[in-house]
Every structure is written in C-alpha cells, then in structure tokens.
Amino acid sequence: MQIGSLIKYHRTKKGITQRELAMGICSIPHLSKIENNAKDANKETLRLLLERLEINLQDVEKSEQNIRHLLKEFLDHIQFYEKDKITEAFNQLENYVDIIVFTDYAYVYELYRLRYYVFIRDFNKAAEQSKWLQAQKQNFSQHEEYLFTYFKALFLVLRGRYEEGDELLTRLVQADNRISHLEGEFYYHLGLVKGHLHQHSQAIFYGKKSLESYYEEYNLKRILHVMMMLAINYSRAELYDEALEIYSHLLRNAEMFNQIELLPHIYNNIGDLHDSMANHSIALAYFKKSVSLMSKDTDFYLLSLYNLAYTEYKLGLWEDSKDSFELLKAEATQMRVVHFRLFATFYLLLLSDQEVKAMDLLENKILPSTSKLAVLIGAKEHYSSILANYYKREGKFEKAVQYIDKGENG
Numbered sequence: 001m002q003i004g005s006l007i008k009y010h011r012t013k014k015g016i017t018q019r020e021l022a023m024g025i026c027s028i029p030h031l032s033k034i035e036n037n038a039k040d041a042n043k044e045t046l047r048l049l050l051e052r053l054e055i056n057l058q059d060v061e062k063s064e065q066n067i068r069h070l071l072k073e074f075l076d077h078i079q080f081y082e083k084d085k086i087t088e089a090f091n092q093l094e095n096y097v098d099i100i101v102f103t104d105y106a107y108v109y110e111l112y113r114l115r116y117y118v119f120i121r122d123f124n125k126a127a128e129q130s131k132w133l134q135a136q137k138q139n140f141s142q143h144e145e146y147l148f149t150y151f152k153a154l155f156l157v158l159r160g161r162y163e164e165g166d167e168l169l170t171r172l173v174q175a176d177n178r179i180s181h182l183e184g185e186f187y188y189h190l191g192l193v194k195g196h197l198h199q200h201s202q203a204i205f206y207g208k209k210s211l212e213s214y215y216e217e218y219n220l221k222r223i224l225h226v227m228m229m230l231a232i233n234y235s236r237a238e239l240y241d242e243a244l245e246i247y248s249h250l251l252r253n254a255e256m257f258n259q260i261e262l263l264p265h266i267y268n269n270i271g272d273l274h275d276s277m278a279n280h281s282i283a284l285a286y287f288k289k290s291v292s293l294m295s296k297d298t299d300f301y302l303l304s305l306y307n308l309a310y311t312e313y314k315l316g317l318w319e320d321s322k323d324s325f326e327l328l329k330a331e332a333t334q335m336r337v338v339h340f341r342l343f344a345t346f347y348l349l350l351l352s353d354q355e356v357k358a359m360d361l362l363e364n365k366i367l368p369s370t371s372k373l374a375v376l377i378g379a380k381e382h383y384s385s386i387l388a389n390y391y392k393r394e395g396k397f398e399k400a401v402q403y404i405d406k407g408e409n410g
Contacts, residue, residue, distance in 0.1 A: 031049070082221075114130055244273065325348050349361065
C-alpha cells in the first residue's frame with residue numbers, strides 16, 4: 001500500500017493544506033516526502049496523520065485484503081464461467097476504486113476491467129480500456145504485460161480479427177511465459193482461434209491441452225465448452241466418428257449437470273455435422289430442436305434458423321424453407337444483422353423464381369459484405385461457388401473464373 005499517496009489523495013480531497021495536516025505532527029518537508037513515497041514514516045506519525053484525516057489504518061489494511069480477495073475471486077469466476085458471480089465481483093471491486101489506485105494491484109485491477117468488458121462484449125469500453133492500458137504498458141510487471149497481451153488478443157478475436165489475435169497468443173506460447181492458473185483458459189482460447197483460422201489439427205491439439213488443465217481443476221462448465229470446440233474441429237477435419245462420440249458425451253453431460261443453455265448449441269452443431277455427412281434429414285431434425293430451444297435475439301438463434309431454412313431448401317421442402325427464410329429475414333432485420341438478412345433475401349428470391357435478381361444481389365451485396373468479416377469466410381466460399389456455377393451455366397466463363405478460386409467446389 002502506498003500510504004503516502006493515500007494521505008495526499010485524502011488531504012487534497014478534503015481541501016487541507018500540508019501545513020494544516022502537518023501541524024504538531026511533523027515538519028512540512030517531512031510530510032511532503034511521505035506523500036511522495038520518498039520516505040518511510042514511523043507508525044506513530046502515520047497514525048496521527050491518518051487520524052487527522054479521519055482515516056482508520058486498520059480499515060485501509062482490511063480494504064487491501066478485501067481487494068486482493070476480490071481480484072482472485074473475479075479471475076476464478078471468469079475461469080469457471082460463472083456469469084452472475086463475475087458481475088457481482090466486479091461491482092464489489094468498483095467500491096474500492098479510491099483505494100485500489102494506492103495498492104500494488106492498481107494495474108491488475110485495470111487489466112481485469114479490460115477482461116470484464118471483453119467478457120460482457122462491451123466493445124466500446126474494452127477499446128477505451130485497452131487504449132489506456134497501452135499507454136501505461138511501460139510500467140507493467142512481466143505478469144501484467146502477459147495479462148495485457150492475453151486479454152488484448154481475446155478482444156481482437158471477439159471482433160473477428162483472428163489472425164491478429166492468433167499472432168499475440170502464439171507470441172505468448174513461444175515466449176513460454178504462461179501462468180499456470182491460466183493455462184486452461186489460454187489453451188482453450190488458442191484452440192478457438194486456430195479453429196476459426198481453419199487450422200483444425202492445431203485446434204484439436206490445444207483443445208486437448210486445455211482439457212487436461214480443466215480436468216485438474218474440476219472445471220465442469222469449461223470441460224463441456226472444450227468438448228464442444230473439439231467436436232466442431234473434428235467435424236471440420238472430417239473426423240466424423242470422433243465428433244459424433246464427443247457430441248454423445250456432451251448431450252449426456254449437459255443434461256446431467258443441468259447445463260440446459262448448452263443444449264440448443266449442441267443440437268445445432270450435431271445438425272451441422274450430419275449435414276456435412278450428407279445426412280440432411282437427420283440434420284433437419286437437430287436444427288429444429290436447436291431453433292425451438294435457442295434464446296431469441298441472439299446471433300446464434302439466427303444461425304440455427306438459417307441452418308434450418310437452408311436444409312429445408314436442400315431437401316426440396318420449398319414451403320417450409322420459404323417460411324423459415326421469411327422468419328429469418330424478419331428477425332435479422334429487427335436485430336440489424338445485415339448478412340443474415342441478405343442471405344434470407346437471396347434464397348427467398350430463388351424460391352420465387354427470380355434467379356437473375358438473386359445473383360445480382362449475391363454479386364453486388366452479399367459477397368462484398370462477406371469479404372469484410374473473417375467470421376464469414378465459410379459463407380464467402382459457399383456463395384462464391386453458387387455464383388461461379390451460375391456463370392458457368394450461363395456460358396460466361398470469364399465471369400465464372402473470378403469466383404471459382406473463392407469457392408469451395410469451384
């Protein structure tokens with residue numbers, strides 16, 4: 001605790017001069033050195049100065065202990081993905097703002113604020129906090145610098161800037177300065193990034209390392225999250241049997257541990273797996289389950305609804321597909337999610353026998369929009385293939401060539 005800085009803060013806050021505070025206790029130059037943390041004062045002098053400022057030293061020391069405890073609790077809640085407790089711990093820390101700045105935890109607290117804003121997806125506050133921390137970086141300890149790099153990487157990843165996030169996380173791996181109590185989280189997030197970058201073998205490798213740490217911590221929620229990530233990457237790597245086995249365990253464990261909020265995500269991903277295996281009818285059943293359970297007003301609800309509508313389209317269930325795409329368009333418009341609104345509009349045009357308009361929308365609006373976000377790389381490949389095949393059928397081979405290399409199937 002920087003007692004001198006605390007004394008100066010409360011003295012100026014109360015509008016007391018150094019002369020008034022020091023009178024009968026110590027000299028003004030002595031007080032000045034204490035306030036600048038340039039001299040250690042004896043306990044009696046500190047007691048008298050604090051007493052005059054109506055500050056109880058025992059209360060200050062107890063507050064410092066509480067701050068240390070709350071910081072640990074906050075990080076534990078993050079690691080165990082305890083949403084309500086995370087906000088509660090953060091709000092409790094906010095009550096100590098006037099004291100934290102005078103402790104050794106000042107920068108750790110500010111770093112945890114960044115982690116909190118990233119966790120609740122408040123990107124504006126996260127950006128402001130990251131900018132402020134960047135300006136303070138030269139004052140960080142090695143531990144604090146690690147945390148800043150890690151949390152900044154998470155921020156980049158959530159904004160869809162996967163390559164930049166991967167670069168920062170890989171730098172930490174290469175430096176081999178990971179912190180043991182964060183290894184599970186670190187490897188989990190690194191696995192997620194590798195998956196987004198279609199580096200599925202690496203995603204599986206880091207997912208397994210993450211799983212080892214979470215098993216040691218008995219971190220059941222995160223174990224389920226990692227299993228989900230592993231199953232997705234097994235599926236993307238076309239290791240379908242491995243993916244199916246993990247999903248069967250996921251369903252059983254999510255129900256056993258009452259992780260009901262995970263079920264619609266699991267159903268959607270199993271549907272996606274069966275779709276990849278060309279089991280479209282089975283996939284449809286799982287997408288229906290997902291949509292029925294998924295919380296509305298979320299991007300994942302729109303994704304599940306899109307998967308349902310597109311699978312109905314592939315199966316030739318035209319009326320059902322039209323109804324689902326119309327619902328998707330309405331929900332996406334209300335939520336202002338442009339790409340899903342455009343996707344729905346495209347298929348509604350096809351279902352209305354307006355292929356020329358659909359392809360014009362695809363070329364001039366959908367593909368430019370999917371090129372802007374890394375998270376839409378799969379959609380870009382899908383729609384590029386559709387446009388390339390359309391121009392081939394029309395005999396416009398030069399136009400088709402522009403999109404062949406961008407699509408999955410040429």
